Amino acid sequence: MRSKNVRFLLNLLIVLVVISVALAGYVNWQKNHFSCEAQITLVTDRGTEDLIMHFHFSGDTGSYESKGKYTTRSGNEISTSNKIDFNFWREGDSLMMISNETNAIPKTAGSVYPYTPDFFYSRERGIRWTLTRENATGYLFSYDDTPTFYCSITR
Amino acid sequence: MKTAFLINDTILFVPEQYSLYRRENYPAGRITLHAPASDCLLLLIQHAQQPVSQKMLFEQVWQKRGTVVSTNTLYQSIASVRKGLKATGLAEEAILTLPKQGFKCVAQITPGELQDFILTSSENAEPLTEPTHRPAKALRRPVIKPLRGLRPRSRLSLLLAIVLVLIVGEYHWLRASPSPLYAEYAYAGKVENCQVWSSWSGTQYSIAVFDKLRQRSPISCTAESVAYLTINRLQQGTSILLCDKDIAQRGTQCRSWFYREEGNEK
Numbered sequence: 001m002r003s004k005n006v007r008f009l010l011n012l013l014i015v016l017v018v019i020s021v022a023l024a025g026y027v028n029w030q031k032n033h034f035s036c037e038a039q040i041t042l043v044t045d046r047g048t049e050d051l052i053m054h055f056h057f058s059g060d061t062g063s064y065e066s067k068g069k070y071t072t073r074s075g076n077e078i079s080t081s082n083k084i085d086f087n088f089w090r091e092g093d094s095l096m097m098i099s100n101e102t103n104a105i106p107k108t109a110g111s112v113y114p115y116t117p118d119f120f121y122s123r124e125r126g127i128r129w130t131l132t133r134e135n136a137t138g139y140l141f142s143y144d145d146t147p148t149f150y151c152s153i154t155r
Numbered sequence: 156m157k158t159a160f161l162i163n164d165t166i167l168f169v170p171e172q173y174s175l176y177r178r179e180n181y182p183a184g185r186i187t188l189h190a191p192a193s194d195c196l197l198l199l200i201q202h203a204q205q206p207v208s209q210k211m212l213f214e215q216v217w218q219k220r221g222t223v224v225s226t227n228t229l230y231q232s233i234a235s236v237r238k239g240l241k242a243t244g245l246a247e248e249a250i251l252t253l254p255k256q257g258f259k260c261v262a263q264i265t266p267g268e269l270q271d272f273i274l275t276s277s278e279n280a281e282p283l284t285e286p287t288h289r290p291a292k293a294l295r296r297p298v299i300k301p302l303r304g305l306r307p308r309s310r311l312s313l314l315l316a317i318v319l320v321l322i323v324g325e326y327h328w329l330r331a332s333p334s335p336l337y338a339e340y341a342y343a344g345k346v347e348n349c350q351v352w353s354s355w356s357g358t359q360y361s362i363a364v365f366d367k368l369r370q371r372s373p374i375s376c377t378a379e380s381v382a383y384l385t386i387n388r389l390q391q392g393t394s395i396l397l398c399d400k401d402i403a404q405r406g407t408q409c410r411s412w413f414y415r416e417e418g419n420e421k
Contacts, residue, residue: 009311016318023326039410043372115415132336136405140336140396146387147336147394150402150409 031090032059036139036151044115047072049080055151062088062097081105082120095129095141117143159269160200162262166243167272170197175243181273186242191216191228192235199236199250199260208257233258337383337402349376349397353384361386368395372412 035056042049051068064084071077085100097119104121119127130142138152160168167176173193175186188196194216199207209229216232217224233250240249249262265272340352343361346369353361365384368374374397376382383396396402398409 006307006311009308009315013311013315013318016315016322020318020322020325023322027326041372041410041412043368043412043414048372134335134337134402135407138402138407138409140402142336144392146392146413147383147385147396147411148413149411150396150398150407152408 032057032088034153035155036153038141038149038151040149042115045073051080053149053151054154057088060087060089062086078106084120086119093130093132095131096126097129098126099123157269159267159272161265161267161272162200162240162249163245163247164263164265166240166245167269168196168200169269170194175239177243178272179274184243186239188235188239189232191224192232192239195229195232196236196239199258200264203260203262203264206253206256206259210257212257335403337396340383343384346382347376348378349374349380349382351382351384353386355384355386364393365395368393368412368414371414374412 035054038053038055040051040053042051047070049068049070051066054065056063062085064082064086066080066082068080069077070080081103082105083101083103086097087100088095088097090096099119100123102121102123117127118125127143129148130145132140132142134140134150138150140150141148157169157171160170161178162168165178167178167181168174169176170193172185173188173190175188176182177184195212198212198215209226212229213224217228233252237250245262247262249260251259251261253259337352340354341356341358341361343351343353343355343358343365345351346362346365349365351361351365353365355361355364361384364386365382368384374382374395376397377399379400381398381401383398383402385394385396387393392413392415394414395412396409397411398407400407402409
């Protein structure tokens with residue numbers, strides 16, 4: 001009986017070690033495999049753009065989609081959208097993203113929101129975010145040390 | 156001076172006391188025989204390795220006291236002797252029954268004085284004879300005792316508990332990215348329904364900035380809304396993150412406003 005108990009505990013120990021290793025792998029895997037959604041309003045002295053953004057990260061590649069509405073100071077409204085494929089990697093707390101294909105509408109770069117980082121409308125442009133896990137269900141994306149948007153994890 | 160007999164080098168028989176002792180334990184562990192049984196044993200020992208007839212036993216033990224007993228009484232007395240020897244730790248059969256003849260003592264008998272057989276404490280530490288079962292156990296114990304502090308099962312249980320704690324710690328450590336940014340923000344006050352937390356420590360200035368930004372783009376708060384204001388004079392832009400509850404809570408929904416001036420353009 002005692003021998004059986006010891007064998008059981010040994011097996012349990014092995015299972016726990018396997019779980020530990022698997023957990024470490026899973027958590028690391030999660031950092032590069034997730035999707036999230038964010039809402040942001042960009043405000044300048046020329047106008048305002050409301051955006052809903054979707055990010056999808058899968059290993060070392062990802063995609064970005066956005067739909068929005070740009071409102072000029074004079075009250076004109078323009079629908080906007082974008083779809084970007086990108087490569088990415090982690091550097092500590094930072095997330096580096098390099099655009100592959102972009103599909104910004106309207107086509108004229110910077111016409112809607114002149115201060116948009118070129119990552120969003122040109123190929124092979126980079127952007128660096130700092131990611132902070134604020135809670136179990138979301139990341140805070142900061143751009144140049146300023147919190148920019150909160151991305152709720154959807155998957 | 157008491158006469159004694161050493162049986163198989165392990166048991167002391169002292170006829171005068173009708174007693175048996177384990178030599179190494181003397182005087183502890185005394186086994187007392189009733190007088191006829193002790194006389195039977197003495198007679199068998201005095202004729203060790205020789206058959207002793209029932210008739211002789213009857214004559215020398217009972218009849219000389221003027222008593223006549225049955226054969227069963229004789230057998231009971233011999234049984235008492237055997238039981239006494241066994242109780243003192245003699246594993247071997249010392250007295251054989253010889254059918255239709257009588258009995259025979261087959262043990263190794265050493266006659267002498269009781270004092271000659273008593274072991275000193277130093278002699279007691281080293282067994283004089285081949286170890287029997289009991290001494291073997293006594294030798295094993297000191298080896299086991301130090302290990303009893305933590306038995307294998309207990310050690311494993313402890314190890315399991317440590318591994319579990321490590322797994323939980325590992326999970327939290329792996330999940331943790333930099334410390335939550337807004338945890339360091341200071342509470343600036345309440346503006347309408349908005350509970351404003353600011354990266355700036357001055358509450359009045361923070362509230363003034365918050366009001367000014369709201370004028371540029373309307374921000375409406377519900378009762379539980381929390382607004383995180385980041386005033387960044389040196390870097391790019393200023394932001395407000397408006398959440399339906401404390402951002403540290405699971406499932407929080409937030410929307411952000413990011414303000415940039417032409418002078419901020421890169």
